[in-house]
Amino acid sequence: MQLKLVSPKEEYAELFYLWRTQPTFIKHNPLKLQNLEECRARLLSEGDDLQSSTKCEAYRWFIELGGEIVGSVSVSNRNEMMKIAEIGYAVDERFQGKGIGSLAVGMLVTKVFAETDLRKLIAFVHDLNIPSCRLLEKVGFKKEGLLRQHYLINQKPENEVLYGLLREEIEAP
Ligand SMILES: CC(C)(COP(=O)(O)OP(=O)(O)OC[C@H]1O[C@@H](n2cnc3c(N)ncnc32)[C@H](O)[C@@H]1OP(=O)(O)O)[C@@H](O)C(=O)NCCC(=O)NCCS
Numbered sequence: 001m002q003l004k005l006v007s008p009k010e011e012y013a014e015l016f017y018l019w020r021t022q023p024t025f026i027k028h029n030p031l032k033l034q035n036l037e038e039c040r041a042r043l044l045s046e047g048d049d050l051q052s053s054t055k056c057e058a059y060r061w062f063i064e065l066g067g068e069i070v071g072s073v074s075v076s077n078r079n080e081m082m083k084i085a086e087i088g089y090a091v092d093e094r095f096q097g098k099g100i101g102s103l104a105v106g107m108l109v110t111k112v113f114a115e116t117d118l119r120k121l122i123a124f125v126h127d128l129n130i131p132s133c134r135l136l137e138k139v140g141f142k143k144e145g146l147l148r149q150h151y152l153i154n155q156k157p158e159n160e161v162l163y164g165l166l167r168e169e170i171e172a173p
Contacts, residue, residue, distance in 0.1 A: 005061035028129040
């Protein structure tokens with residue numbers, strides 16, 4: 001599969017917003033961004049250079065498949081003291097179930113460990129988001145715990161599974 005992680009462009013804001021209105025996203029994720037303008041502002045605030053000395057609140061790349069933008073992956077909550085960060089990802093519903101998410105998150109993890117000295121990546125996943133749990137396990141993340149009623153999703157408290165991946169787990173042959 002010809003998959004690339006590419007830098008954000010302002011024109012991707014509409015797609016980025018569209019994915020947030022799709023049922024698989026709404027069902028399992030807190031809706032932090034409510035409209036196109038908030039999505040545009042978020043993209044403009046994020047970085048794409050993990051090695052830059054100017055640290056950003058979040059970093060994002062878009063997933064390109066055969067010239068088409070089909071999803072995005074991100075790094076946030078980068079903690080330089082603890083050397084950990086959190087990842088996020090979404091694939092357009094029209095392209096889900098084809099292995100794109102697993103491949104793109106695998107590429108993200110390789111990139112982050114190659115370009116930073118972070119020790120560990122974590123992800124929070126709604127415990128009913130089976131594709132997302134499977135994706136992380138395929139990439140090598142381990143389930144570390146269940147956070148009870150941790151996020152409000154559609155005004156309802158929902159459990160989140162905490163997943164973690166250590167640098168040495170990805171570098172091991
Ligand atoms: C989670 C998400 C990124 C997965 O993307 P994807 O491109 O469909 O992932 P993959 O095709 O690599 O599939 C990953 C695993 O999920 C499984 N899967 C995919 N869609 C599924 C579905 N509808 N039902 C059950 N399992 C599913 C796949 O079979 C695969 O497991 P397998 O290899 O053991 O068969 C995508 O569902 C998504 O964008 N969801 C909305 C946003 C979101 O929830 N992001 C995660 C926040 S923590």
